[in-house]
Amino acid sequence: MRTLYHNWLSPHSRKVRIVLGEKKLAFDLEVEKTWERREGFLRLNPAGEVPVLVEANGTAISGSQVISEYLDESHPTPPLMGAxxxxxxxxxxxxxxxxxxxxxxxxxxxxxxxxxxxxxxxxxxxxxxxxxxxxxxxxxxxxxxxxxxxxxxxxxxxxxxxxxxxxxxxxxxxxxxxxxxxxxxxxxxxxxxxxxxPSFRSLLQDHIPGAPPPRHYQDLDF
Amino acid sequence: MRTLYHNWLSPHSRKVRIVLGEKKLAFDLEVEKTWERREGFLRLNPAGEVPVLVEANGTAISGSQVISEYLDESHPTPPLMGAxxxxxxxxxxxxxxxxxxxxxxxxxxxxxxxxxxxxxxxxxxxxxxxxxxxxxxxxxxxxxxxxxxxxxxxxxxxxxxxxxxxxxxxxxxxxxxxxxxxxxxxxxxxxxxxxxxPSFRSLLQDHIPGAPPPRHYQDLDF
Structure with missing residues (x-):
């Protein structure tokens, strides 16, 4: 199974979550506290930033645009980059x-x-x-x-x-x-x-402890 | 002829100049004083930044990575993005x-x-x-x-x-x-x-009035 290292309110991480959803690719989410500069994470991405996608075979890809283009090239349906x-x-x-x-x-x-x-x-x-x-x-x-x-x-x-x-x-x-x-x-x-x-659904269920979203955040008819 | 709007010490502009050189594509250089926020330029790129490449047919493309990928897709030889x-x-x-x-x-x-x-x-x-x-x-x-x-x-x-x-x-x-x-x-x-x-040569001839480069800047054996 592939794993996406992310933070809850990182727009860059959210972008990749939506792309994975549009491509209907299964993935595990792992929260990475980038500010702790964990050594194992820095080995995956020396820039120390989320998102990082780790494929089942261990290949790590960093950066929201880079990951998105990689996913679009390796899983072309539906196409997300235009013709x-x-x-x-x-x-x-x-x-x-x-x-x-x-x-x-x-x-x-x-x-x-x-x-x-x-x-x-x-x-x-x-x-x-x-x-x-x-x-x-x-x-x-x-x-x-x-x-x-x-x-x-x-x-x-x-x-x-x-x-x-x-x-x-x-x-x-x-x-x-x-x-x-x-x-x-x-x-x-x-x-x-x-x-x-459907690709957006998991984002609407995000709930940061101590900082709940406003009522309309989840509402599809806001 | 295509035109590249650029600034002398903008690394993003220089990147596109090298790409155009590697692809052996002819172009005119136009210095754009982006800080003046010229209206005609903002119509080409609402972000108001260089580089902007304008093709002979008037198509404008903005941003060094965007232009570089566009040039690599439309002029694939030599390939610059990897296989x-x-x-x-x-x-x-x-x-x-x-x-x-x-x-x-x-x-x-x-x-x-x-x-x-x-x-x-x-x-x-x-x-x-x-x-x-x-x-x-x-x-x-x-x-x-x-x-x-x-x-x-x-x-x-x-x-x-x-x-x-x-x-x-x-x-x-x-x-x-x-x-x-x-x-x-x-x-x-x-x-x-x-x-x-050869694609680098024109960069080495850049000379900003009042701020000359050090002697080794142009030297290939520095």
Missing amino acids: GPLERAEVRRLCQWFDEKFDREVTVNLVGEKIMKRFLGLGSPDSTAIRAGKANINHHLAYIGYLVERRTWLAGDHLTLADITAAAHVSCVDYLGDVPWANFALAKDWYARIKSR | GPLERAEVRRLCQWFDEKFDREVTVNLVGEKIMKRFLGLGSPDSTAIRAGKANINHHLAYIGYLVERRTWLAGDHLTLADITAAAHVSCVDYLGDVPWANFALAKDWYARIKSR
Whole structure:
């Protein structure tokens, strides 16, 4: 059986969980406290970060984009990267948009400050960072709306890794109740479509002790 | 003719210049002052970052990894991504290592502080950041040495995008004279091999007004 080393509110880990679900590949989940820098884990991934996927034969693959592309190449059905070089370039551009830009502008400011800091005993959340995160997410939700108004899914006519990446990030912020859904109907409609997929179900059952999600987090009709 | 929008000491731009050179694809170079947030450029790449490649037919592709994979798919000779899902995963893991980890730990601290800050009139360099960058690069040079001791190139028996990505980052720091080559013979041997490739030549001729490179920067026998 393959094993995915992950953290609960790591959007990068969530991205791989959804990909594994879409590909209908069975896997065990192992929580890795990356901040403890466990030696056995550093041997799997010298960068010391989750997610890491370990195949049944022991092969270890690190990084959410790397793992996702590897899974799409080795299990091509359903295809998640688009057809042809240009479509794949658009899928990859949007993956990077959310994995880097959204991560830096939103996830780190909200999930980082509200959850990770408390977990790691790094003091109280920085209210300036939280304000920045709450302001920044508006631009990203507007961008999602702009894209799905012109296309069925973020990168084109089919669900791709771009949607999965964006939804993984949004889901972490939604766990905190910090997504202003009321102002972004198009983005909300897109997220409702992803949220109702079987591959998303396990994410909605995540429950961090001492930091329960808001009531609407699990609700498919939010 | 295709056009590459770039900045001189952007390792991400340099990476694409080398890939275009390895693929023997002709291109025009356009310097983009991304900090001016020019409207025409933001239409090409809403993230506002270089590199952006614009094909002769007007198609724009953004981001160094995205452009590189696009070029490798549309111009497969010579192959730069490795053969098979596992080899490609290793190439991509190392690309990410240098594009994110090296960038954050070394490039931003050295090139960002010494060159970009001065360019943008953001005050004098932060000596703590520079000390951190100079300490961090040692680990990365040791890692390069560890890899090439076991393999011919970083990801295996052939030159791949992993080598190109690493060399693009290292070349920017080398322009500042901040690579401690004397202590890292294996990494130095690897860099000498890349530096002598025709695809690298134009990088060695870069010359930023007011910030000339050290004498050894262009020297193939450094």
